[in-house]
Amino acid sequence: xxxxxxxxxxxxxxxxxxxxxxxxxxxxxxxxxxxxxxxxxxxxxxxxxxxxxxxxxxxxxxxxxxxxxxxxxxxxxxxxxxxxxxxxxxxxxxxxxxxxxxxxxxxxxxxxxxxxxxxxxxxxxxxxxxxxxxxxxxxxxxxxxxxxxxxxxxxxxxxxxxxxxxxxxxxxxxxxxxxxxxxxxxxxxxxxxxxxxxxxxxxxxxxxxxxxxxxxxxxxxxxxxxxxxxxxxxxxxxxxxxxxxxxxxx
Numbered sequence: 010x011x012x013x014x015x016x017x018x019x020x021x022x023x024x025x026x027x028x029x030x031x032x033x034x035x036x037x038x039x040x041x042x043x044x045x046x047x048x049x050x051x052x053x054x055x056x057x058x059x060x061x062x063x064x065x066x067x068x069x070x071x072x073x074x075x076x077x078x079x080x081x082x083x084x085x086x087x088x089x090x091x092x093x094x095x096x097x098x099x100x101x102x103x104x105x106x107x108x109x110x111x112x113x114x115x116x117x118x119x120x121x122x123x124x125x126x127x128x129x130x131x132x133x134x135x136x137x138x139x140x141x142x143x144x145x146x147x148x149x150x151x152x153x154x155x156x157x158x159x160x161x162x163x164x165x166x167x168x169x170x171x172x173x174x175x176x177x178x179x180x181x182x183x184x185x186x187x188x189x190x191x192x193x194x195x196x197x198x199x200x201x202x203x204x205x206x207x208x209x210x211x212x213x214x215x216x217x218x219x220x221x222x223x224x225x226x227x228x229x230x231x232x233x234x235x236x237x238x239x240x241x242x243x244x245x246x247x248x249x250x251x252x253x254x255x256x257x258x259x
Contacts, residue, residue, distance in 0.1 A: 045216035
């Protein structure tokens, strides 16, 4: 079932095209990665989806309702940023509880919900620590738990693992897939990393030069890249990474 649809989105900055007629849909419970190099338009697209930026043309629909003009807090979406965006003066528990305590309907169960989420992301023993006392991976887990606290229909991720070490990234990948499976949460994941997109995604949307080049499953992209851009940016880069790893395994 379709949960989100973007129709003919266009955006220009001082005559430079950031998005050029971007049109796609997302299925409920899907993990969709938006893959592309820096400057391809993926961050602009994320900002439009979450409501931090208005498109010049086009619209965004959630459950067939036009939300293009809705404020971010009226879109049933959450976002996890690359830099965590935690409150440094609040403990892990208070960071997770914060948004719930601003909503009367959730306030009474905020503590219980925070406890459940800390257990889910492996932070129970760090409940009373402050962000500065945590590793990067632990801080990102707090950000994920805080976003889950409001039970959004969709969670958007803005390059959330780019600053993390390899071991932590692999662990977080597994946790995200488990959360997606257990909760049925729709996830849209912005990344420039081909391997990460292929490891996580049900489908991948390959972007370049402000437009979509291909939107398919990982297997379909590998078997039938839509054009030379997809072949070079996705297939060739994946092969280069595999070849590089092979040198250390001989």
